[in-house]
Amino acid sequence: MHDDYVTMKNGQIWEIRCKGCGTPIKTMLADDQPSETEKINGRTIVRERLYLAALSNYKEVLITFEDGSKHVTPMCADCAVKMQTDKKLVQSVYEADVKQWKSEGQKINKRDEKRKAAKVDRIASVIGV
Numbered sequence: 001m002h003d004d005y006v007t008m009k010n011g012q013i014w015e016i017r018c019k020g021c022g023t024p025i026k027t028m029l030a031d032d033q034p035s036e037t038e039k040i041n042g043r044t045i046v047r048e049r050l051y052l053a054a055l056s057n058y059k060e061v062l063i064t065f066e067d068g069s070k071h072v073t074p075m076c077a078d079c080a081v082k083m084q085t086d087k088k089l090v091q092s093v094y095e096a097d098v099k100q101w102k103s104e105g106q107k108i109n110k111r112d113e114k115r116k117a118a119k120v121d122r123i124a125s126v127i128g129v
């Protein structure tokens with residue numbers, strides 16, 4: 001398990017790795033859009049537009065908990081499939097998310113923190129909530 005799966009840079013998410021195997025699943029890439037240029041004191045400054053791009057192995061996993069509540073979490077395609085048959089992995093993935101939320105200073109109520117994963121509902125490139 002990779003609990004430390006988010007890299008921040010200048011207050012922005014720079015990279016997200018799979019919580020199962022640590023492989024990058026989202027990373028900051030330069031946009032194809034023309035970059036902005038600006039002249040400051042006679043020097044040309046080029047600003048590239050960056051965006052957090054989902055890589056080809058990026059999947060979203062919809063977890064259902066024993067209390068019926070749901071949670072969407074990003075994983076790599078391989079680990080997403082493993083989660084379907086490994087409830088322990090699903091639970092530790094959720095616990096890694098809780099840890100990440102706490103490190104971001106989010107308040108999580110005790111009930112949500114103690115949720116027990118029941119199953120993986122769905123795996124897709126994007127799960128609309």
Ligand SMILES: [Zn+2]
Pocket residue numbers: 018019020021022023075076077078079080
């Ligand atoms: Zn993985």
